[in-house]
Amino acid sequence: MKALIQRVRRASVTVDERVVGAIDHGLLALVGVEKGDDATAAERLLHKLLHYRVFADEAGKMNLNLQQVEGGLLLVSQFTLAADTRKGLRPSFSSAAPPADGERLFHYLLERAEAAWPKVASGEFAANMQVELINDGPVTFLLES
Template structure:
């Protein structure tokens, strides 16, 4: 499972010119699910998202978590995060999870984040989405549950 995390002052996702998810201060998280992923990958990603200290304290040090600041999360499924571009000119998506499995794990991550007491807005699995955000910092981080990076 892969995630791109961006610290934001605001973010939203539109489908068919309708806002379906919108947050203020917090994290915009793009989530890609691979075919080998399971509940343990979800748990790893959720633990990291909840506990990463990427928000500034009173001394302008990244020392606070999303829970500490009572921030929000916009969780957006992104199939293309699992693309492999190492060979050829076109990405290979052969390691991506099948859609129903990927959606189930995406929803598991969403529910686990909510169980942590966080406000979670979402994109729409399988939809053509327009995502906009204001990246604060900018701060952008990558997570991989296989710890490849």
Template sequence: MKVVVQRCKKAQVTVGEETVGEIGEGLMLLVGVTHEDTENDAKYLAGKIAGLRIFEDEAGKMNHSVSETGGSILSVSQFTLYGDCRKGRRPNFMAAAAPAEAERLYDYFNRELEALGLKVETGVFGAMMDVSLINWGPVTLILDSK
């Protein structure tokens, strides 16, 4: 499982003309699932993200987590994180999990974040979405459960 974590001042996801998820300060997550992933991968990454110290303290050091700051999560499924671009010019998505399994683990991941006390907004799994954010810093990290 891969997650692109972006610290943000605000983020929003729309489907068509409808806003389906929106947060203020917190973390924007792009979540990819591969066919080897299990609930253990999702649980591991949820715990890692909840405790990731990437918010500044009063001295300007990255010392606080989203859990400590009261920030929110905007989680968006992103199968293209498993796009293989090594051959040719068109990405191969064979490493991405089948949609039903990816959706199950994506939902499990989001429930784990909520169980850790975080407010979680989401996109719509499998939909064509427009995602916008103000990346704060910018701070962007890529986490992988392997």
């Protein structure tokens, strides 16, 4: 599994003109599921999401994690993260998990995140979503499990 994380001041996801998920200060995580990913990969990714140190401490160094700053976590499924872009001018999605597997693992990740942290929101799997954010920094990292 992959997650493109962005430290945000706020972020929201809209589907059909209604906000389905929103957070204030925290992390927006665009999540891609690849073939071969399983619950263990989701658990490893969740651990990184909650513990990756991307927030500034009192000295201005990135030493604090999401839980330490009491931030929100917005999970958004994005199968395009699994694309192979090394050849040609069109992405290949051959490494992406089949939709049913992707949905199952994304929902597993979401359920585990909600059980581990009270400030979790999400988009809707396979929906046409509009994601709005104010990137804080900007700070963006690609996490892989």
